[in-house]
Amino acid sequence: MSTFEQIEDLRTRMGNSIIGQKAVVERLIIGLLADGNLLIEGLPGLAKTRAVKAMANNLEAEFGRIQFTPDLLPSDVTGTEVYHQTKDGAEFRFEQGPIFANIVLADEINRAPAKVQAALLEAMEERQVTVAGTTHKMPPLFIVMATQNPIEQDGTYPLPEAQMDRFMMHVRVDYPPVEDEVEVIRLVRREEQAKNQPKSKAANAPKAIPQSAIFDARSEIAQIHVSDAMERYMADLVYATRTPAALSEDLARWIEIGASPRASLALDKCGRAHAWLSQRDYVDPADVRAVAHDVLRHRIALSYEAQGEGITPDMVIDTIISLVALP
Incomplete structure (x- = not known):
């Protein structure tokens, strides 16, 4: 099985566990291949945690989950030095925290x-x-996938802009269509029935996909061709968030702070990963546009005026994409 087939197999397995969220599954795969951390935001019950677990369960990877609470301490995440008494005397040993895993779910990070x-x-x-x-x-394969609930304010600590910028993509999870929700009901019912089956019937479960497939895919993605014109297009999209007045008076009113150079780097990495998943050896504007919202939406600070008018980051990004010239 080729590297691409292994990654497609991973995407298919995740899609079988996460009904009605194909776009979310694709973004998680892109984040994994681009070696970046993801912030996943959505209302309760939209399978944010389930999506991350589905990825970890189908990979030969160690999964770590951290349930964030207001009384959590840094040592609860990183680990700490523990005093041990031995026959040769006393010593301190480092006990690793849950962050030492391949795929780390930071649940309700805010x-x-x-x-x-x-x-x-x-x-x-x-x-x-x-x-x-x-x-x-950290281990060679290491990615943090953090979730947050956008509606609860009590007992939360909003992530500062500097930390939001560390996430390669900000993925939004929406409600599934009603047809898919029917399939969700059936899927959960089948899982309940499977739990009552003899263990011997679970022996036919497919083997986990090896970590080597991820590293091989990353090596191939690194060779994806990006033309000078495409590099300029990505830079122009990001630069437009910093100089909005050059494009539109509305953009100038809406944008308070533009995106950092990390946005350009993320567009390049995610664009190449998207091209590879589309089985192309070059990046075209469709790849960049496909990931632009996830890369930029958490890096643009809107003005009070924009918020008062009900303008969202996605609406701003749509406007920028429509105004920046294609290569």
């Missing part, structure tokens, strides 16, 4: 105080944590 968010930040960006002056490296 419920954690600033210190915990900062501890997670180092692991996300530097792929390491420092405890008691000692640096501990």
